[in-house]
Amino acid sequence: MTQPKRYLITAALPYANGYKHIGHLAGAYLPADIYVRYLKAQQRDVVFVCGSDEHGTAIPIQASKEGTTAQAIIDKYHPLMEQNFKDLGIQFDIYHRTSDPLHHATAREFFTKLNDAGHLSTQTTEQYFDEKAQTFLADRYIKGTCPNCQYPAAFGDQCEKCGKSLSPEELINPVSTLSGEPPIKKTTQHWYLPLNRHEDFLRKWILDEHANDWRATVVGQCKSWIDGGLQPRAVTRDLDWGVALPENVEGGAGKVLYVWFDAPIGYISATKQWSLNTGKDWRPYWEDKDTRLIHFIGKDNIVFHCIIFPVMLQLHGNILPDNVPANEFLNLEGDKMSTSRNWKLDMQDYIDDFIKAPGGTESMADVLRYYLTQIAPETKDSEFTWKGFQDANNSELVSILGNFINRSLVLMHKLCKGKVPPLHVESLTETDLAMLDSFSGARTLIENNLENFKFREGLFEVMAFARSGNQYLQKKEPWIFAKQVDAAGQLLPEAQANIDNTLHIALQLCANLAIFIHPFLPFTASKICYLLKVVDKMLLWENAGKTKLLSTGYSLRAPELLFRKIEDEEIALQLTKLQSNVRMDTTTNPGAEEITPTAPEYAPVKESIVYDDFAKLDLRNGKIIAAEKVEKADKLLKLTVDLGFETRTIVSGIAQHFQPEAIIGKQVSVVVNLLPRKMRGIESNGMILMAEDAEGKLHFINPEGEVAPGSGIS
């Protein structure tokens, strides 16, 4: 593989609606940072871009939760996230934001170019518009009389009574469910990215050309999408938060770009901002074929970075990504990380507890980087446990890496007067030579792993190198030679030569360790440099594997410990904290995800109703007398419910929460005057009321004691 002229590395734009957790860190930012640091150590031309994704509907939703404005939300979280990354040593060349005017201009330009060239399709429709609410109405927000069966409360997409699919235009006397007013018709036009036109290109590019060099899970996911048939995807939407369409675009007023379209363009605007900051040209990074573009993301983002954005880039005349090393998910203590349940570890929390707390150090950032790299979900989901974290620190960082550096320096101070001892070539043993020989081999191993995005294995090789240092010292036993003295108490010259050689080599190994560990643990690498009294420039990769990095006679600093032990109490504290935090705090830090718009966790309180509206509902107590799973549906249970006056079949979407056998005999609350509806071929006559808790689990709503089936509820 020939080396490209330059690299552009991106890490998924974090969504600016709350703190990001360590799953995000392990999935995208940390591997990206390791890769970038390695490339930079190689002195390659590389730009590492990232930034906050500040559009989409989740931002205004978060704003209403926090009782503030969308702008205030992004202004709050953008700097916080930027600082979190800094504290953990994630070293972006630019951390931009999509609310920046430069981004808006870039995204508009991108849209315009595609639109002018005819790469977007449009669809103009007359859509119902609620003047009172000042918004276009989605189909299900419109009600009216069904043209088919005259049922007066049919929805805009389907009549509940006769089951006929409808469009809002067919409804007689349509009414907005938001305001209750008759909506007016307003012409609206939307733009679409016709992905279906590019199926051949995607098939060839991904399934042929990258079948082997991309991760299996990435290719598989793409294949699944392509085989499923690609559909045109709406690029615009009627919303007031986002990148407004260019003014000269006819019919574009009041519309913004869909967040999935504008967010990845954020990589380009970030590069432009970097260009403004540094005076370097941004264009080659996005246009020159000699640039290698790499997107680091989590697996939830595969479709955007492998299907949609590449199509956009290709149409716009940009280069395509060379690889998209998507990671799987990171679980926490036996369970999926969840923001809504607060089962997670935020970067901010880790920083507060281990780095910025009294007695905290920067090196604790490296401990997290170490453990997260060691368990990186490169091929399958993996799990963060506090015990694992403690073990990784105490048994590996402290005992192997930290200990080797420390014992080398201590021995050197005790046996070599605090200076790098000379190398006595004539007295080198086989062990010495083998050790020296292994330096370059270690470099090659680590290098190959890093080039192929195998960070877990790369880090393992670094530790293996440190371990070999311990074995070396053990074999050479300089502390034994230190006892070989003559009658006058003077150390024998052969013994001194042997000691000198051992420590000379051990110290050169320390210097190499600094270089090798640097992409992974940058703070540790700097600290080793400090102890060895060398400048950070030594960390350049060209020095890796060299055996003469430290010059003879150079005096080094007194040893300081690189890592401290993590006590059981600290781990217990974190576990307690995790448990006690569950379910609290559901009002802040909502759905954390990049690019993909998210659904609200709390629906806003609905429009007030009068008592008569409520009285229309007929709610009854019922008893489940039979339950079975509906075929070919994951979520549906077919229930037979005794309502006293009759027995009904009701289909309910609760299969993932209850075993059919376990709910027989349960009392339930039923809406009995809901019109029948067919689901998976079975007619459902009513609806079971359920409560959803913070964990998303469903619970029946039922009376405290036994109440006769058919009894009214009000």
Next chain:
RNA sequence: GGCGAGGUAGCUCAGUUGGUUAGAGCACAGGAUUCAUAACCCUGAGGUCCCGGGUUCAAAUCCCGGUCUCGCUACCA
């Protein structure tokens, strides 16, 4: 239900195009040692390679069926 990725030691994971006795780190046990943060070093124990068939001289690896986990998707009024 459809599609995709996985299931290998107590834990985290390697296992290239089938090829001796399936590997590593950590944890665990025993030993040795004392320069080092009760650290290191050596040795060892520990496996139904998810299950069942099939192909083959030979299967963790290839094929078929099943099962479990995760993700996407459909079903949720």
